[in-house]
Amino acid sequence: MKPKVYITRRIPEHIVKRINKTCEVRMWDHEDIPIPYEILEKEIEEIDGLLCLLTETIDDALIRKAKNLKIIANMAVGYNNIDINSATTHGIMVTNTPDVLTETTADLTFGLLMATARRLIEASDYLKSGEWKTWSPMQLTGLDIHGATLGIIGLGRIGEALVRRAKGFDMKVLYSNRSRKYEQEYELGINYTSLENLLLESDFVCVMVPYTSETKNLIDSEQLSLMKENAVLINTARGGIVNEIALYKALKYREIWGAGIDVFENEPVSLDHPLLTLPNVVTLPHIGSASIATRTKMANLAVTNLMTALQNEKPQNLLNDIYFIN
Known part of the structure; x- marks a missing residue:
């Protein structure tokens, strides 16, 4: 049988x-x-x-x-x-x-970082709605990626692949991880630091850890308060690692500059979710590996x-x- x-x-x-x-x-x-x-x-x-x-x-x-x-x-x-x-x-x-799915997810993560920093979705909607009337010096200005500091929380396979993409943009890379990876530091030219220091120094913070009881709400209001006002948070790992209500408040009151989110604690996300109401958030329907x-x-x-x-x-x-x- x-x-x-x-x-x-x-x-x-x-x-x-x-x-x-x-x-x-x-x-x-x-x-x-x-x-x-x-x-x-x-x-x-x-x-x-x-x-x-x-x-x-x-x-x-x-x-x-x-x-x-x-x-x-x-x-x-x-x-x-x-x-x-x-x-x-x-x-x-x-x-x-x-x-x-390592390389494909790293592609999406860096693409989401770029889309958030340069306000690509917002700019496309601006054009399609007929609001674009003229060129203006500060119209839809975003953040530079080249030369910025990228902080990676969780240096697994996808995190390492993300580093290789960041190096093409001449970014300085910091990482925090449960255990230090000396070989990767040497090979990739990256620096190990504490989570607290990573949040303080990074222009872009990418969450790459797996979801466990230990990483639930790893990024909460306390951690978000450490980030720069012009910093961007990217999460392509799992929903629940970032406290979504705390993130909403940090974005709404401009405690941080923006966020790119591919994953939510409850999926599919409700259309009335607070994060979907903010202009400084790029949200995606969990497409990290979707090639x-x-x-x-x-x-x-x-x-x-x-x-x-x-x-x-x-x-x-x-x-x-x-x-x-x-």
Whole structure:
């Protein structure tokens, strides 16, 4: 009998065909609507493998309903949507899709930094609305990027890729991290410092840490108050790392100059969210890894992890400690 697999969102057909060769596949066939929790509750009872996204909450209650589940393959780098401890307790493998989205996410992060600093969205809307009547010396003036100081909070793979882009703009780069990275300091020409000092000295601050209990509200009103009045905050990591209400107040009262946000604590973000009302914020719908090539690679890697586990072999990107009998 073929293993049963459920996919919680439509992925490219040629990738689904890979699984169809050896598995019985069902899929939530709605590209823009997350699968309701109650439907996933029913589906998970009989399946052997689950391929899911960050939009699905795979909690202890859901995992307990899984009778045959061997693998939860998350199509993302982050996995805070999955109760890893519960999965491990029940002998279920959990995997993610790191590495393949590093460069694409770094591209988006630096692009968001540029769009915020130079007010590109605001300027485009200004033109399209018919407000542009003449050239004026200080019209829609923004911030210089070249030669500025960039502070990176969390120097992982994406942070390192961001450094390489910043160096092309002759930026000075500071970083704070849980552990100091001497080799990267030498190779990339960057400087380690405390979070407090990074916030005090940086013109642009990029949040790049994973979301954990320790990083929840890592950037709150106290941290925002340390930043320069002409500084910009960029978050392409996870919502919840930055306190959104504190950020709104800092932006509204011009305690900092601007912000670029690709992620929110609750997604999709409500249209009445305060941050969406401010002119000095560029907001995006969580598109950090959204290139055709990268999303295809992510789907392929998630499927590879899934199929490897269903063959009772250890997947490349295993996140929890599961014992294997081959």
